Amino acid sequence: MKKQSTTRMLAEGGLCIALALVLSYLKIPVAALGGSIDFVMVPLIVYAYRWGLWKGLLAGLAFGTLKFFLAGGSAVNWQSMLLDYSVAYAFVGFAGLICRKKKLLPLAALIGCVARFLVHFVSGITIYAAYAEPTADFFGLAVPTPGALLFSLVYNGAYMLPNTIIALIVCALLIKPVEQLDRF
Numbered sequence: 001m002k003k004q005s006t007t008r009m010l011a012e013g014g015l016c017i018a019l020a021l022v023l024s025y026l027k028i029p030v031a032a033l034g035g036s037i038d039f040v041m042v043p044l045i046v047y048a049y050r051w052g053l054w055k056g057l058l059a060g061l062a063f064g065t066l067k068f069f070l071a072g073g074s075a076v077n078w079q080s081m082l083l084d085y086s087v088a089y090a091f092v093g094f095a096g097l098i099c100r101k102k103k104l105l106p107l108a109a110l111i112g113c114v115a116r117f118l119v120h121f122v123s124g125i126t127i128y129a130a131y132a133e134p135t136a137d138f139f140g141l142a143v144p145t146p147g148a149l150l151f152s153l154v155y156n157g158a159y160m161l162p163n164t165i166i167a168l169i170v171c172a173l174l175i176k177p178v179e180q181l182d183r184f
Contacts, residue, residue, distance in 0.1 A: 009051055009055065012047060012050065012051070013047055013051070013055065013058075013059050013062075015043075016043035016044060016046065016047040016059060017043075017044075017047075017059055017062055017063045017066065019043040020040045020041075020042075020043045020044055020063050020067075021040075021063065021066055021067060021070065021071060023038055023039045023040045023042075023043070024038060024040045024067050024071040025071060026038060026039070030158050030159040030162070034074060034084075035155070035156070035158065035159035035160075036159060037159055037162045037163055037166065038163065039166060039167075039170065040063070040067070040089075041089075041092050041109070041112060041113060041116070041163060041167045042109075042166075042167055042170050042171065042174075044056070044059055044060050044063060044089065044092045044093065044095070044112070045092060045095040045105075045108055045109045045112045045167060045171060046105070046171070046174065046178055047059050048060070048092065048093045048094070048095040048096035048099075048108065048112060049095055049096065049098060049099060049100065049105050049108040049178065050099070050100065050178065050181065051096065051099070052096045052099040053093060053094065053096035053097055053099065054093075054096070055093075055096065056092070056093030056094070056095055056096035056112075057090050057091075057093035057094070057096070058090075058093070059093060060089040060090040060091065060092045060093040061086055061087075061089065061090035061093075063089050064085040064086040064087070064088060064089030064090060065085060065086045067085055067089065068081055068085040068086070073085055076127065076128070077127070079126075079127055080123060080127045080128070083119055083120075083122065083123040083127065084119075084120060084123050087119050088116050088119040088120055088123070089116065091112070091115035091116050091118070091119050092112040092113070092115065092116050093112065094111050094112055094115040095108035095109060095111050095112030095115075096108070097111055098111060102179065103175055103179075105171045105172070105174060105175050105178055106168050106171045106172045106175070108171070109164075109167040109168050109170075109171040110164070110168060112167070113160065113163065113164035113167050113168075114164075116160070117156060117157075117160040117164070120152075120156040120160060121152050121153065121156050123152075124148070124151060124152025124153075124155060124156055125148050125149055125152045128151075128152065128155075129148035129151070129152070
């Protein structure tokens with residue numbers, strides 16, 4: 001593999017973030033409180049796969065923040081904005097753990113999708129648990145109840161499972177084209 005330039009890395013990052021932002025407008029709403037099925041994770045996964053963990057995390061963070069402000073994001077407070085947009089999409093960058101491993105783009109997609117789901121799940125049991133039932137008070141600490149855990153699992157799974165399947169299929173189809181990008 002020839003040495004890649006910083007300019008190319010930044011240009012690809014900008015293009016992948018822009019493509020993800022455009023794709024965020026093409027969605028199928030799933031849950032009444034938010035959540036949708038879309039293709040936004042695919043460009044972020046491809047970028048993380050090509051350039052690695054840290055660059056993938058930064059691209060996801062940038063996209064998540066832009067998505068909240070430019071693509072109709074909604075949040076109940078600043079914590080939910082950070083978790084459900086900035087941090088959740090930054091975690092898609094964990095796909096970069098499988099940086100340029102031949103034919104492992106779908107595995108990178110799975111890692112990025114599971115990481116994003118975990119952030120949404122934590123957000124559901126901490127911030128949105130009020131929609132399920134209050135958390136239990138355990139010596140002054142708020143502890144999620146089984147209802148809050150189930151609520152978060154079902155709610156976030158309703159849109160993250162289809163998004164994960166889409167990302168896996170699309171990334172499997174993109175293995176060869178993505179691996180050929182270094183030839184140019």
